[in-house]
Each structure stands twice: as C-alpha cells, then as structure tokens.
Amino acid sequence: MKKVDLDEWMSKLKRIEDRVERLALLSQLGQILNSTLEYREVRRRAIEAATRLMKAETGSLLLIDREKRKLFFEVALGDKEETIKTVTLGMGEGIAGWVAQKGKPLIANHPEQDHRFFKGVDGRAAFKTRNLICVPVKVKKKVIGVLEAVNRRSGADFDQEDLALLTSLADQVAIALDNARLYREQEEMFLQTAESFADAIEKRDPYTGGHTQRVTVYSQAIGRHLPLKPPERKWLRIAAVLHDIGKLGIEDQILRKPTQLSREEYDVIKHHCDLGAGIIEHIRQLKEIVPGVKHHHEQINGKGYPNGLKGEDIPMIAKIVSVSDTYDAMTTDRPYRKALSKEAAIKELKRCSGTQFDRKVVRAFLKASRNGEI
C-alpha cells in the first residue's frame, strides 16, 4: 500500500515538476514575444514560442482577414515556411477555420479521422500532420487569429494541460500583436501626416505635382541597393518625404513664378534647405533626418548649397535624395522647359557621377532602374 502511494507521489511530482518547467518557459516566451514592437517579428516569435512550448515539430499563426473572410497562414517555421505561408483557409474551413469561427480551442490527436481536417496544407507542403493543437487568439474577446502547434515530438497525444498552456501563450501573442499594431498605427499616422503636409506644401507650386511622392519612391528604391541599416532606411524615407518642406517659407511670387528666376530670386529659393531643417531640427526623434533635408542640394565637388560640403562630408541620405530629386526635376515638365526622356536623364546622371552626384548612389540608382523599381 505504501509502495503504491510512493509511486503515485513520484509520478505526481514528476508531472508537477514538468509543469513548473513549462510555466517558467511560458513566462520566458512571453518576455521574448513582448520585447519587440515589430509586427512581423512578433508573428515569427509567436510561431517559435508555440512550437517550443508544445514540444512540437512545427507551428503556425493564422490571422483573420475580416474583409476577405479568410485565414492567412502568416508565418510557419522550418524548411516548409515558404510553401506554407501562401496557404489561405476560408472561415470555418479545416480545423483552424473551425477554431477561428467558433472561438474555441481544439485538440486533434487523430486528425485523419476528423472531418473538419483540411488536407490542402499537407498536400501542398508535402507534410504529414500526425496530431495538432489549435487555440484562438483573442484581442478584447474578438478572435483575430489562430495559433497552432503540429506533431508532438515525443509522439504522445496533446492533452488538456497543453491546451491550458497554449491558451495562455495565445493571450500573450494577442497582447504582443495588439501592441505592435498600435505602434505601427502611430508610425503610419506620422508618415501619412508628413506626406499630407508635404503634398499640401507642394501644391502651392503648380509645377511640382507628385514630386515629393516620386522622390520618396526613387529614394527608397536607391536605398534598397545600398548597404543601409534598417533605421537608416526609415530615416531615408522620412527625409525624402520632408526634403522640400522648407518651401513653406518661400513667398508665392517667387515659388510660383512661371518664368526663369533671377539670381536674387534663386538665392531666396536656395534658402528652403535651411528653412526645412529649421522646421524639424528641434524634434529630438527627427534629428537623423535634419542632415538629409538640409544638404539635399550639396554636390560632391563642393559646388552645391547651402554649405558647399564636399564628398564624404555630405550625409548619405542627402546624397540619395539629391539624385532622386534631380532625376525627377529632369524627367518632369517645368515652366521654362519640357521634360527630358528617362534615357536622357540617366545619361545626365552618369555624366555628373563623381562631380555632382555620389558614384555609389548613381550605381544604386542604375540598378534600381534596371530592376524596374524606378
């Protein structure tokens, strides 16, 4: 009798120790999930967390697109990633679709016997699903997606304890996704507002319609062919959007003059670089943007303005915006001349590479142009 008790105790102890270990892991995974506000990264970490916590072979996160009434496999780990992430399910279709629609968790230890099981994923990914566990991801009680783990490594069935743990993880995934969404919304609000202001400023000059938007597209395309760090790419985009905001401070009669400008008038126009920098220079979070706005009319040979900076003294972002800005000016009609063809403008960029423009930036422009990005 005693003997039996002891065995029971030991197995109970083993189970509970296992539970301690998994709860500690859950807490650690929650930290990893929440230590980024990048939407894509949260999704990737959610999958990884579900897979590790469930001791599974793979996992996936399916997010609901309410408009299309579909579920998207947003990411899935491992070799099959590329294949799996293109799969979509209808709401209610397959096990994940059932979980998304009902908002209830589900364990399928014998999915081949479950009529809800959708074999499309297995088929397309050459993947055999032995068992799976699947829970809804809810933000303020609204189902936004489904988190699942597939194929327990040990071969054992998924059980109610797994379900409780995965549900708890899904709650953390929901929070991390929602925070990333809020952060991204604010980021978008900033960018869209900056773009709107830039557009409105640009509209004062009837000859530059769409200029800011094109310069932004060109600058980002050039940036993709240069070894920039991720934050530099973000700054480049903002600097391109804001490069001409200083024109806000230029009088209508000069800005809108339909004929060629006098030397004095041109000097006034040149002032837009300093004016633009002045508008944003006291904003701490935009300090990396200021040089891009201020120096986008400098030239490698030192003959540019406002400071006549030379070569490497000109910030990279400014050198990129300079090429984009000049290319767009050449390829659009101006009050006093017609637009150049794309080919003629590229020839001009090449001709001035190393004197007016940075050689590396022109090379990146040419790559982007050949790629059809410009």
Next chain:
Amino acid sequence: MKKVDLDEWMSKLKRIEDRVERLALLSQLGQILNSTLEYREVRRRAIEAATRLMKAETGSLLLIDREKRKLFFEVALGDKEETIKTVTLGMGEGIAGWVAQKGKPLIANHPEQDHRFFKGVDGRAAFKTRNLICVPVKVKKKVIGVLEAVNRRSGADFDQEDLALLTSLADQVAIALDNARLYREQEEMFLQTAESFADAIEKRDPYTGGHTQRVTVYSQAIGRHLPLKPPERKWLRIAAVLHDIGKLGIEDQILRKPTQLSREEYDVIKHHCDLGAGIIEHIRQLKEIVPGVKHHHEQINGKGYPNGLKGEDIPMIAKIVSVSDTYDAMTTDRPYRKALSKEAAIKELKRCSGTQFDRKVVRAFLKASRNGEI
C-alpha cells in the same frame, strides 16, 4: 524511515505546488503589464504586480533620472501613495539606491540592522519597514530603475525563490516600460512635428505669432473642465494644433494683407477650414480630428462657416477650439486693431454665450480662467 520520506515528499510537493501557483501568477501579471502602452499605467501595474507576487503589504518602483543622478519613487500603492511618491533617493543612497548603483538584487529581512537602509521614507510616510526585497530593472543590461516589495504579509522572510520570481517580473516590467517609452516617443514625434508644421504655417502670417500654441493651451484647459473621455482629450489637443493648417493653401497676398479684408478676400480666408480638413481627411488615424478642424468657425446660432451648423450639430471639439481661437484673436493685436484686455474679452465671450459659443464651453473656459489655467 518511510514516514520521514513521506513527510519530506509532502513538504516538497507543497513547495512545488506553491511554485506552480506563483509561476502561473507571474505569467498572468506579465500579461496585465503588457496589455497597456500607457507609461503611467505600466508603472502602476508594475507596483501592483510586485506587491501581489511577493505577497507583500506594499511595493514601489523607483526610476533613475540619470541627469539628476537621483531615484524617483514613481508610484506606490495604498493609502500612503501620495506621501511616498514624492520621495527621491540619491544613487547609492539607501537599499534601493544601492541596488540601482550595483545593478544587483538584495533581500533585507532585517533592514534595521542594514547600514544601507534609508529611514527617510518610513519617517515621511509613518510606515514601518519590517523586511524588503529589491531588484534592479534592466533594459538591455542598463539599470533603469528598481522594483521592490515591502513587508511580507505572512511575516516570513523573503527568500531566494522570491528573488528569482521578482527578478523575472522585473524583466517583464523593463520590457513593458520600454515599449511604453517607444510608443510615447512616437506619439511625441507626431505631436511635435504637427506643432512644428503649424508654427511654420503660422509664421507666413506675421500677425499671429504663437497663436496655435496659445489655442492649444486654452483648448486643453477648457477640456479639463468638461466631461471628455481620455481619447477625446488627445483628439482635442491635436485638433487645436492643426486647426489652422488650411491656411497653408491661402495666398500670401490675402493672408498677409495688413489692412481690413474685402468681402471676397474674406471668403477666400474662410476656405481654410475646408482646406485644413482636406489635408488630413484621408489619414485614418486622424478621422476624429477632421470635424474639429473643419468646424471651428461654426456658431451655435448657425451663422458660422463653412456649413452653418447649429447647436448640437457642431462637434464638441470644434466648439472648444472656437472659443479658444476667438479669445486669442481678441486678446492679441491685429493689423487693423489693438488687443482687448482679458476682462473685455471674457465679457465678450459671456455676451455671445448661447449665440456664437456653446454655453457649457464658455462655462468651462471661465472655470479654467478663474483657476489661472488661461
């Protein structure tokens, strides 16, 4: 022998069950912490979490102000809150100061015997510290603060398991604080950029220096005396900042005219409400701001513009900005007249209450004015 084993097992089981419970609580507290991006709210939840997890009477979060080289008790729960949150400690001063400086956790089960213990807090708050546990809060290995729990409810000592749990909680607090900081930085970047643009637009009109800033201060002061929801207060601030951005689209010769405007010119000026709304109306996150910008020249009696809206049809934010805007216009010099005194302007607001202005808004203005907020 068996008997002893069983007792040992049972006490081991008891401890481990307790650990399961606390790990589950830790996970739950981490979720609560991370489900807000409001800095103040994260701080409040951090204290509450430390207190609950440590089964303590109270807790506190001390944040380091690197410039001042001081630690601030940011929040503390319970009746003593008001007293405690004003206390500051020097780096290295007291137990929390020691933890902040060394970056190491500490348990003080007999703080009265610890020479590092600073009795200033107890003295000021009429509070007796029996024992305390204190861990550093680190973001990317840098100590940003200290999390502590004071007075274990059971009277027992704090032990190494408590330390491990509180350290884990502190890691989550660090993440949540850092996310809230990043979110707030983006929010500030947006607001400061909007303010900068508004300032720059305003500078085109030499007679309105500081107008936007004053209208924002007045609007927020009025808002404090009206039953607005927290997001409405945020929208009010943005709407006040952006209320005149449409002037960007008004020609210099009308905007800067030093003499009284003709009827036709005035009609052009009136267009700034629609122009302003037009600049921001496609930005999804600013949709709540658009009515404030568009309708800040409407009047309760329907004699305003651009739509001649009446009474309750005018959005509250627009009615607030209207009072602030008119009050500032009255109390500053204009090209064609001198500023009114504060008293004369208030008299005018009262006279037009119920016809031009909303009565509730004028009442809130008067309260704010009496309070010295305007």
